[in-house]
Amino acid sequence: MDVKTIVGYHGTTSDNAISILKNGFKISKDKYCKLYLGRGIYFYIEYKDSISWVIKKYRTNHKLLPNIEDLNNEYKIIKTEMVLNEDNILDLDKVENIKIFDEFVNSLEDKLLKEKEYKMAKNKNGAIINYLIRVNYLEGVDIVVRSIRDKIEISDCYSFNDIYRKVICVKNKNIIKSNIIKSKILEEDFDLVKYFFESKSKVV
């Protein structure tokens, strides 16, 4: 069995970042199943995707895009190293795994509909993964990996306006070996990511 080291990036507020460094990550209760891959700690594989996430958060909170100083003041990105067995990765980008997931949901749909958490879930994927864990059908899975589709602003004369960001959801905190706060977001990275938040449409 191969042991693998994975690096993930987690964007959060500056206050939370300090708390994480001090006390480690906490798995949120996620009562209404808003999380895409169920309960866990979320990371992006790509550093720039985590920058995109904090820009989006800033924009949601302030109703405007940030400048680099404000963004660096308000948010931090934590670089986390995880060490785990390759067998304990559930990669939901793989077609064979998506097929199993789909078969499972189709076979158990009636049963799932009776589950309180599933019925209330804002995100059904997350509720299904939580259910699989609850019935011990995901034993040994340390992380779940899946790419998430995101919209980007580009010229409207071609159709590359979807981007896929690979996300890790950590189910087993014990695989986390280190957390460090990345130094401030650099201007060139910020400008590159911010580019895709600004409309390029020529239509007035």
Next chain:
Amino acid sequence: MNIFKMNEKERKKAINKLLSDISSEQLLKELIEEGLEIEETIIIEQEYKVRLEYENENYCDIFDIHTKSTSNSFVSRFLKNNANKMEIGDAA
């Protein structure tokens, strides 16, 4: 077990097992419909511990039922489905 590591046959079996598992809540309803008198129900999250009177015997809890009757299908299923949740060693 991990459903993503199973072969098709094992997976089918695992899914069927989940389909046939009756929730404690459902089972409790069936027990009531059977006419068994429930004296006390203690709800601990989704798990039910039932105290009931069975065939005019003295009150007994679910651990006792095991020794007094396994012929009743609902009781048998209850015991089967909840075996891992119960401390069988406590049975009378």
